[in-house]
Amino acid sequence: MTLLKRLIYAAILLTAVLVLNFSMMHFAPGDVADTIAASMGGADAETMAQIRVEYGLDQPFFVQLFAYIGRVLSFDLGYSYFYNTPVTELIFERLPATLLLAITAQVLAVVVGVLLGVFSARHPNGIANYFVTIFALFGYAAPVFWTGILLLIGFSLKIPLFPVAGMSDVTVQGGFFVKALDIAHHMVLPVLTLSSIFLALYSRLSRAAMLEVLGSDYIRTAKAKGLSNREVTLKHALKNALPPVVTLAGLQFSAVISGAVLVESVFSWPGLGQLALTSILARDTPTILGILFFSALVVIIGNLVTDLVMRLIDPRVRGHA
CATH class of the missing domain: 1.10.287 (Helix Hairpins)
Structure with missing residues (x-):
């Protein structure tokens, strides 16, 4: 195509x-x-x-x-009657915060999930495999808002390591890197919350894909040639186990955006989720329609990017495109 x-x-x-x-x-x-x-x-x-x-x-x-x-x-996109501002302006003010949260959570979930899945596949009978399985089941079963509330209580109220709410501290003074570190500090708990359920999915899928690839004939041939386990895993097995994970990541991007709405509500993150919640309560129809439109646009663009990435990492997709 x-x-x-x-x-x-x-x-x-x-x-x-x-x-x-x-x-x-x-x-x-x-x-x-x-x-x-x-x-x-x-x-x-x-x-x-x-x-x-x-x-x-x-x-x-x-x-x-x-x-x-x-x-x-x-x-x-019309005019917001609640905020007394054009809807497009409102969305462009909030969109960067939502994209920053969603993309960071997605990247973290994919990277850590693949690493856990590969490590588990390399040690299928070890304790790491059981840890990944239990972790995946817990992460997939726990509602994202419940995870967020637990993290908020544990690491913001009981052990005050991270901020309770917001995206930045207005009292922080300094240059770009100081403010970037402040935003990163505020992002830790929301990103961990949003990435938890998807990290579980990617770890299980990458584990299953790696186990299938490691049992292939060409992997046994590579081992017979004297290649180390590291070379076999990184240069041969991982490359062929990644396409299912990339495909799922693209399909799940809409779920990441949806999950961001709940996470933003829990952590008062100033993104589209907070804007959507306020607009729904205020029955601000133009703003709600604008947010739905932009959310759909972001998801469609994410799927297009996934197709392009698949063409780059999987020659079989290039051959049928």
Whole structure:
């Protein structure tokens, strides 16, 4: 499949997401007029009708839908009635924090998960294998918000090693590296929380893939040639065991973004998750639609990047692309 076809499919998928999101918000109880009236302390029927006419809410569903899609295509996501700010501006303010959290957690989960899986596969009957299995089961079974609350209580309240909430400390003074270290200090617990469930998945998958590859004929041939276990593992086995992990990482990126919403709520991380929660409570429809659109866009881009990475590390994918 060429890159152009992938882009076409991505555009079709994104359009479908736009239609689905708008439809759900449109047919849900209440609308923007109710939100504005609530912020005004109430409004009579005539005022409510005027608000609906002003914002096009009196138009048929398909007219509103096509108008919304047209605005999105022109990068206009509307105006937040709760924050009194353009939605695009709000999202671009919060998006870097969410991406920083999600990408860091994803990279940590993949790297540590693969390392644990490889080590476990190299010692299938050792104690490390049982440790990885128990760790994976615990990490996969524990809800991400529950893990976050435990870490928060343990390492912020009982043992005050890390900050309780936020992304940075406004009292910290210094240059770029000082502020970067402060942000990294605040990231430790949220990243560990978000990466825990996915680390368990990747460790189990990489272990299973490595066990299958290590039993292959070409691995036995490599050992017969006198190559060390390190060379066999890193140069031959690991390269062929990585594609399933990379594929799963791409497919799970949407789950990472979803998990970030819960983690941000637990740790008051100033990202899209916090913005989404506040907007839902305030019934700020334009902001909710904008966040859903950007979340879908990030996931689709993540899947495209996964396809490109697979083409680089797996010659079989290049041959069928």
